[in-house]
Amino acid sequence: MLKTLLKKFLAACVIAGVSIAASAQTYPARPIKLIVPYAAGGTTDILGRMIGQKLQESMGQPVVIENKPGAATNLGAEATAKAAPDGYTLLLGTNVTFAVNPHLYEKLAFDPLKDFVPIAPIALTQTVLLVNPSVPAHNVREVIALAKAQPGKLSYGSYGSGSLAHLAAAQFAAMAGVQMVHVPYKGSAPAMTDLVGGHINLMFDNIVTALPNAKSGKVRALAVTGARRSAAAPDLPTVAEGGVSGYEVVGWFGFAAPAGTPPEIVRKLNSEINRALAMPDVRDRIISAGADPMNMSSETFAAFIRSDYTRSGIMVKTSGAKAE
Structure with a gap:
């Protein structure tokens, strides 16, 4: 009896593995929804539509923008966290979503470090x-x-x-x-x-x-305020250069998906996003918007988020800020 159950379990695991691999190979097979947790027309929305268009061109499926503003990005983040982890619902989050809000709000309906898998950053401000x-x-x-x-x-x-x-x-x-x-x-x-x-x-x-x-x-x-000078203002020194050693405060934008999204899909999206970021017209538009393009693997991006989460916690405590 035990052997029979074990065989069925192993068979189910194999079938699930084959199914995930197959879905990753054919991904995307339908439109992708990109949740932008800000109103239309802002910097996050503009960047999301620009990268979304490039993904649509390279991946052959529409990328539909859904603006879901409210609660300092928390509404959009919550909706993404609760979505199916199949690569068809993505979030264009920011440092506010993943690094600052967890320290400002006593309770969130999601865990920014556990309920998402980072895909790729696109820009730093x-x-x-x-x-x-x-x-x-x-x-x-x-x-x-x-x-x-x-x-x-x-x-x-x-x-x-x-x-x-x-x-x-x-x-x-x-x-x-x-x-x-x-x-x-x-x-x-x-x-x-x-x-x-x-x-x-x-x-x-x-x-x-x-x-x-x-x-x-x-x-x-x-x-x-960054660790390096900005491409948009290369003549301005950093605060650290001015004598405050180690000072760095930046904002950033990046793609994430619900936790449990297959690694193959995450890698594919990371590759396509980084391919788009390497395009001269995309880089020029990001810099003209006052930002600096970023290019990271999903693993490096995850480490970056954890580091910024810790740094933001210190800053929020230092400032004494509370959610308004």
Whole structure:
């Protein structure tokens, strides 16, 4: 009896293995749904549609974008986590989804590290340290010196508690050993308006909106927040170059699938996404959007997410941010 059951179990495993292999070989056999957890028209949506179009061309099946904004990407992530792990529902998530939200929210309907399999990143974004032109600081070291000379007097704006702008500034203050006052706004635009008007002294802002204001002379750009200089602003040094050793705060976009998605399908998607990212027109559009193209294996991307998860946890704790 035991031998019979064992034989049936082994046979079932073989059949399942053959079925998975066969499905991976014929994948995709129908349209793929790509969930974008933001509203249409934003950077994530634009990047998703661009890469989706390239995948559609190379894989021969439509890639249908489903915008599912809400709860700081949590709604879209939850829908993906609950989908069948067959490669036909994908998520274009961000660092907010996988690294920041788990530390901001007390309860999530999904585990970002267990309920997804990372496929491939597509782009990395940096913020820019900006100061009002009246601030007597022209580089990172001078900002630090000014803040130390006037503890708790310099104010910085952000587009909300727990936003990348908030975390970047709080981490900067902690690592530089200075005290500054946080002034949260409901969006980047009102924060920038007050920075230009001199109502706040500095701000870490998205590179897309930061550079035009800096070029016009409305604000002064001092540094970018990544580990390397940005392709969109190669003349700007990093904060680390400016004297805050080890400083790195970045945003990123990447594809993921529900946990349990066959490895063969994950590898195929990774290969096709990286092929698209190598295309000159794709790279140019990513850089023109103020981002830096990324290219990783799914395994390397998974390690990257785990590292950013840990780093973001430290930043959220340092900032004292809570989900709004």
